[in-house]
Each structure stands twice: as structure tokens, then as C-alpha cells.
Amino acid sequence: MTLPEVNSLYATDDCCRELLERLRWPEGVMCPRCKDPRVSRLKEYARYECVGCEYQFTVTSGTIFHDSHLPLPIWFVAVLLLCEAKKGMSAHQLKRTIWGLHNGSYKTAWYLCHRIRAAMKEVDRPMLDGTVEMDETYVGGRKRGQGVRVAMKAKEVVIGIRQRNGDLRFFHSTDASSGTLARYIRENVSQDVEVIITDDLPAYPRAIGDLPHETVNHTTKEYARYENGACISTNTVESAFSLLKRGIVGSWHKISAKHLAAYLDEMTFRFNRRKRSDLFIDTLRHMVTADPLTFERLTA
DSSP states (O other), rough: OOHHHHHHTTSSSSHHHHHHHHHHHHTTOOOTTTSSSSSSOSSTTTOOOOOOTTEEEEEESSSSSTTSSSSHHHHHHHHHHHHTTTOOOOOHHHHHTTSSSSSSHHHHHHHHHHHHHHHOOSSOOOOOOOOEEEEEEEEEEOOTHHHHHHHHHSEEEEEEEETTTTEEEEEEOOOOOOHHHHHHHHBBBBBBBEEEEEEEEEHHHHHHTTEEEEEGGGGOOOOOEEEEEEEEEEEHHHHHHHHHHHHIIIOOOOOOOOHHHHHHHHHHHHHHTTTTTTTTHHHHHHHHSSSSOOOHHHHH
């Protein structure tokens, strides 16, 4: 889906609502409160009324779009811009692109971006198997004149797990200790995994335990080796880290620790679907099934 196509196909609220209804209720409209399929359409504002519980609702009720005063065509353009931006898009850039330099507000654009990110959070996460790479990185600004250890403690820890030719997972972690790493492995990696490949961080052997484990020794400048025709490296998960950091440096510039997890969800959602032609439609499908995100909860 391209920007001219979105502007042409979804130029009105009615066109947008028709698509959202097909995505939210592929088998027909039903009440979001009691799941009763007996509903009647009211004449005003594309509203429905449930015959069973008399609840009145629209296709956006109880979704990410809930209580938004923005026209749906603006939403659709914002969704396309965020899901097609490989390194992400800042709220300032979104505001300038949609409303111009002197119109709109940064607060509106920021809230809009975060609601789209909230829908990008993966709910169903199957266990990773095959060849799995795991690594850690540190996100945050430099602390000049305080020493390396103090500077590293001030940064935020991001754990990355990637199945080769499969999904990527990013996690905002409190630390990179063996106990924390073991928890992420237990929750995301299958016990039938062929091999877990990591760098030479001392915490990994204890965290991985009895699972098959291979290590690349970055301390001695080893980044890849071949054994029995297999490549032992963490290059694929590190390439995902590189894309994340390019997004932070080049697009978002600054990310608070409070909202870092939301940006990680956005990056992994887009990365895992980077080769899909229905990325835009799939993002909208998640937006009509995800729970609403209020401004009060976002800023709490």
C-alpha cells in the first residue's frame, strides 16, 4: 500500500469505517460487549445497537481509535507512515508531514504515535526454535568524565533474541544477569531448540543451562566461524540491534526509559513483517483488536 493509494481509497470516514468493519468483524457485526450477532444499524454516525443488551457502539468502540477526535483518513495516513518507515518516524516528523510546520500540535502527534505502537505489541508469541541467536545491547546517552562502568550503569539494557529465518524479540530489561537471561530464554525459546548462539558474556552459560549452546568470542575479535557447514555467529540479531540504534539516532533522537518498551514493540512488529505486502492492513487489524490506550494511562 502506497501513500497515494491510501489517500485515494480511504479519503472519507465512511470508506475507512467499511474497511475497519471487515477487519474487526470478518464474519459479520457483533456486539463488543455481549458478542450477540443480532445488531441493528442506526442512521446516524454509522452506529449500531445490540438487540440483546441494547448497547450502542461503532466499529471504533473499545479499540485504539476509541474517543479520538481525529478523522479516520488522518489515522490511516499516520499508520502507513509509521509501519512503512524502516527506522521509525518521530512525532515531530509525523506532525510536519500531516499538518505542516505551523499547524497541528506535537502532543496530538505524540499521542497518535503511541496509540499505534500500543497496537503493535505482540500478544501471541510462539516459542522460538531451530537456530536462535541471543545478545544484549545498551541504549542511552554518553556520560562523559564518569568512567566506563558508571556510564554503562546509566544506560538501559535491551535483550535481543532472534530465530534465524524467523521472528525477532526485543525486551527492555533491568539487567543482563544470568537469572534475567534465563527467564527470557525460558519464556521465549523452545526446549527443542537446535542451538542457542551467544557472545562470550559470562552470564550466558549458566542462563542457558543444559540447552545446546555455542559461543563466539568477541573478546578475541571472533565474529563468525563455520563448523560442520553451520555458521556460528550473532550477526543476525546484531543487525537488528543496528537498525534499532539507527532509529534512535536518526529518527527518534531521544527515548525515555519509561516508553522504551513501546518503541521496541514497534521495531519488532515492523521487522518481523518487513517482507509482507499486507503490512498496512495487518497493522489496522491489530488496531481494531487491541485495547484502547488512554492519555492518562500513557502519561501516568
